[in-house]
Amino acid sequence: MAYIIEMCNITKEFPGIVANDDITLQLKKGEIHALLGENGAGKSTLMSVLFGLYQPEKGIIKKNGEVVRIENPNDANRLGIGMVHQHFKLVHNFTVLENIILGAETVAGGRLQTKAAADSVQKLSERYGLKVDIHARIADISVGMQQRVEILKMLYRQNEILIFDEPTAVLTPQEIDELMKIMKELVSEGKTILFITHKLNEIKKVADRCSVLRKGQYIGTVTVADTSMEEMSEMMVGRKVNLMIEKNPAKTGDVIARVQELSIRNRLTHKMVVNNVSFEVRAGEIVCLAGIEGNGQSELVYAITGLLQPDAGAIEMNGEDITHLPIRKRNEKGMSHIPEDRHKHGLVLDFNLGYNLVLQRYFREPFQQSGFLQYDKIYEYADELIGKFDIRSGRGSRTDARSMSGGNQQKAIVAREIDRNPDFLIAVQPTRGLDVGAIEYIHRKLVEERDQGKAILLVSLELDEVMNLSDRILVIYEGEIVASLDPKTVTVQELGLYMAGSKRGELA
Structure with a gap:
C-alpha cells in the first residue's frame, strides 16, 4: 500500500515528559484521517513534528x-504540507489578503x-465556498471567518496535505x-x-x-464506518466513558443571583447588545443561557462578573446589590467565573501553574504572611489541586x-474556581476544546456543585451540553x-x- 505521508517511530521529548513515544502514523492519499x-495525548506535538x-x-x-527532512514550516510548505493551528x-492588524500572501x-x-494574488484568492474562495472579504482586517472578523483565512492560506500555497488542529474548538454549530x-469538498478535489x-x-x-493516541503512545487505527463512538472513546481514554450525564432532579433553594433589567450598549457601534434582561438563579440549580455566539451572552457575563459596567439595570447576589463592586469584591462575596477565553481572562500564561491556581487568593493567609508570599504553601496547595482534578503537566x-x-x-x-467554594458559579463554555474524558469529569463536577446547593449559570453553544446539564434553559x-x-x-x-x-x- 502506497502512503502519501508516513511518520515512522517518532519520539519527541520535553523536560519531564515523553510527548510522543515511538508513534507510527500512515496517511493514504485522498482520505480524511482523524x-x-x-488533551495532552501528544496529538498537536506529533503534527508540529510533521509541520517542522x-x-x-x-x-x-x-x-x-x-x-x-522537515526542519521548519518552509520545508513543510515546499513538500505541500499546510497546517491550521488550534x-x-x-x-x-493586517487584512485578510495580507495574511494569506x-x-x-x-x-x-x-x-x-x-x-494577481487578490484575483487568485478570490477564485479560491469562490471555488471552495470560503466566502470572506479579502480587504477586511483580521481584528474585525469573526473566529469562523479567521479560520477560513487559515484554510485559504494553505490553498494559496497549493498545499496538498492539510493538517487541521482542533479546527472546531472555537466554532458555532453552524460554522x-x-x-x-x-473538508469534504477539499478531499473530492484530491487533497488529503x-x-x-x-x-x-x-x-x-x-x-x-x-x-x-493515549498518553503519548499509539493505540491503533480503525475504519470509522465500522467503529462505534463508544469503542473509539474507550480506545482514547482507556476505560468505558459515560456519554450521558446522570443527575437527580434539582432541589432548589433561595435566589442566589438576580439580574434586573440589565442593558448594555456596544462602546463602538452604540447598538444595544443586551436589552432589558432579567432572570434569577436559585441555589441547587443549573440555569443555562443558550444562544448562537454573538447574541449578547458574552457582554451579559462580563457585566455580571465585573469585567464591564452595564448602562442600566442591577445585579444582586445573596440579596446585596453588586452592580458597581470591583471584581475582587465579587469574588470574595462568593462568585466564581470560568471564562470563555481561557488565555485572555482565565490564566496568566507566563506564570507557572502554582501561581495561576492562587490568583484570587495569594493575598490571603496561608499564601502570604506580613506581605510576603509563602511559596511552600502555594505549591503545596497547587499540588493538592493537581491531584484532585487530574491536571497533567x-x-x-x-x-x-x-x-x-x-x-x-x-x-x-475549573479546579481553581470550584475549589474556592462559591455560592454562585458562572461557567462559560466550560468544556470548549476538551476530550470526552475531561468533559465527563467537568460535567460531573458541575452537577456535584449543584447538588451541594450552589447556584450555577452555564453559558454554552453545545446543544447536547445544554440539554443534558441544565435544569432550566434561557434562550438569548x-x-x-x-x-x-x-x-x-x-x-x-x-x-x-x-x-x-x-x-x-x-x-414565566
Missing part, C-alpha cells in the same frame, strides 16, 4: 515512500504586487457544519486531510479512518501555564431573553428555532 486523543515546528529525537518521515497564526509575496521593483462541507480532534460525532461525520505546579495543553489549562481554571437572541424552557419537555430542534430567532416563547 487523529483522536485526550519540532524536531523529533527519533524516527523518520516519508512522503510518497521517500524519506524527507490558536490561529494571523496578524490582527504573508511569506509567499510577489515583489517587482521593490513593490508588493497584490493584484462546524460549514467546515465539514468544506489530517484532522486532529477529540469530538467523536465529528469524526463519525467526516473521517474515513481514525488513529488513536510536565513539571507539576512549576510548569509554565503557556506550555500546557488547552484541556489541562481548562482543568486548572439579539440581546434579549426570548424563552424560558424546560429541558425535559423541549426538543433540540425546537431549541434551535428559538436560538435562531424564528420562534419566541412565553416568559
